[in-house]
Amino acid sequence: MNEPLPQHDVPVTQRKASLRQTALAVAWSFLGIRRRADYAKDVAQLNPIHVVVVGIIGAALFVVVLVLLVRWVVASGVAT
Secondary structure, three states: OOOOOOHHHOOOHHHHOOOHHHHHHHHHHOOOOOOOOHHHHHHHOOHHHHHHHHHHHHHHHHHHHHHHHHHHHHHHOOOO
């Protein structure tokens, strides 16, 4: 009666993946490169809330880097 749940049926609150695993999964998804086996493993282990938070942080860092790069190029006079 109390059979263990299959890996993909683990409740979201009990999924245990490190911050590094979550950050790597989000980074690979930004690039659009992911193997099917890695994707299946991520679905089973990653907490979706953590993925969203890391994704938002990653996107914000990307925008900040782009803004700083544009300001640097404009300030250097190369863009004029």
